Amino acid sequence: EVQLLESGGGLVQPGGSLRLSCEASAFTFSSYGINWVRQAPGKGLEWVSIISADITTTYYADSVKGRFTISRDNSKNILYLQMNSLRAEDTAIYYCARRSMGSKKWNTFDLWGQGTLVTVSS
Amino acid sequence: QSALTQPASVSGSPGQSITISCTGTSADVGGYNYVSWYQQHPGKAPKLMIYDVTNRPSGVSNRFSGSKSGNTASLTISGLQAEDEADYYCNSYASTNTVLFGGGTKLTVL
Numbered sequence: 439e440v441q442l443l444e445s446g447g448g449l450v451q452p453g454g455s456l457r458l459s460c461e462a463s464a465f466t467f468s469s470y471g472i473n474w475v476r477q478a479p480g481k482g483l484e485w486v487s488i489i490s491a492d493i494t495t496t497y498y499a500d501s502v503k504g505r506f507t508i509s510r511d512n513s514k515n516i517l518y519l520q521m522n523s524l525r526a527e528d529t530a531i532y533y534c535a536r537r538s539m540g541s542k543k544w545n546t547f548d549l550w551g552q553g554t555l556v557t558v559s560s
Numbered sequence: 561q562s563a564l565t566q567p568a569s570v571s572g573s574p575g576q577s578i579t580i581s582c583t584g585t586s587a588d589v590g591g592y593n594y595v596s597w598y599q600q601h602p603g604k605a606p607k608l609m610i611y612d613v614t615n616r617p618s619g620v621s622n623r624f625s626g627s628k629s630g631n632t633a634s635l636t637i638s639g640l641q642a643e644d645e646a647d648y649y650c651n652s653y654a655s656t657n658t659v660l661f662g663g664g665t666k667l668t669v670l
Contacts, residue, residue, distance in 0.1 A: 473659075475606075482563070483598070483606065483649050485659035497657045533605060541611045543594040545653040548617060550605035 440464045440549065442472075442534050447554030454524050454558070460517040460534030460551055468512035471537035471544050474519050476530035477553075484530075487519065488537070488544055502528075524558045531555050564589065564650055566662035573670045577638040580665045582650030583631055588660050590631035594653035597626060597635045600664075601646045609648075610635060637667070645669040 446458040460472065474486040487498045487508040496508050507520040517534055532554050535547035565583040572578040582589065582597075589595055593613045598606035608617055610626035613633060623638045633652070637644055650662040 475661075482664040483600075483651070483661045484563075485651070485661060488659075499658060535606075538608070538611060538617075540615075540617070541594070541596070543592070543612070543653045545594050545651050545659040546596045546608065546611040547598075547606075548608050548611075550607075552605055 442536065442549060442551035444532060444534055444551045444554040447532065447556045449557045449559065450524055451560050452525060452558055455520070455522045456524065456556060458519040458521065458532055458554060458556070460519075462515040462517070462536075465536075465549075467510075467515040470539065472510065472517045473535045473537065473544075473547060474508060474517075475533045475535050475547070475550075476528075476556075477533070478527075478530045481530075485545075486532070489517070521556070524556075526558050529556060529558045562660075564652060564660050564662035566648075566650060566665045568663070569666045569668065571668040571670055572637075572640045574640050574642065576640050577636060578640060578667065580635045580637075580648055580650075580667070582633040582635070582652075582662045584633075584652055584660065585631055587656075588652040588654040589628065589633050591655060592653050593628065595626070595628060595633040596651050597624075598649045598651070599644075599646045600649065606649065640669055642669050 473488045536549040538546040538548035597610040600606040
């Protein structure tokens with residue numbers, strides 16, 4: 439089955455770090471750009487970051503720039519999000535989402551994981 | 561980077577049509593034909609419904625359609641069904657090489 443599966447969420451103290459993973463199955467992972475999108479409890483969606491298929495290009499939302507780093511290992515079909523200097527406002531479900539090849543731009547996400555919850559609290 | 565503006569809620573009766581708006585600026589919605597729409601049921605991941613303003617992915621009902629005029633994009637759902645009740649989000653590519661989402665609209669089928 440074509441799918442994305444996130445892991446690595448949990449409870450972390452403010453100022454702490456966490457690394458999320460997203461494992462891809464049943465599609466050619468190395469051909470797709472992949473995003474992280476988050477959703478605070480009871481709130482809307484917020485785009486976080488994207489990494490290109492060939493790993494040459496990354497972009498970040500201003501809210502996480504300088505604190506979060508997106509990376510990927512195409513040999514293992516895994517996407518990562520290293521989150522440092524975490525704040526209470528980073529508390530959210532974090533989804534990985536595949537960029538659609540059918541769209542002309544990378545804001546179209548045609549495959550989503552089920553999400554992993556990150557809670558930043560003391 | 562401000563979120564795109566959507567109405568907090570809309571409602572309609574089964575069989576009716578509803579439209580959800582998504583307003584941005586010339587730096588995002590108005591500047592590009594790269595608006596997509598997502599449906600999210602409670603506790604579930606979002607699902608792509610419309611991309612590049614008007615295109616429908618394979619498997620999405622033709623009751624869903626998209627359009628754009630100026631800085632405002634719209635999602636129209638015709639022939640409302642109970643299963644359409646969900647949250648709907650728009651997003652747009654923005655000139656700063658980022659993606660902006662709308663705040664979301666809760667659709668209630670009466």
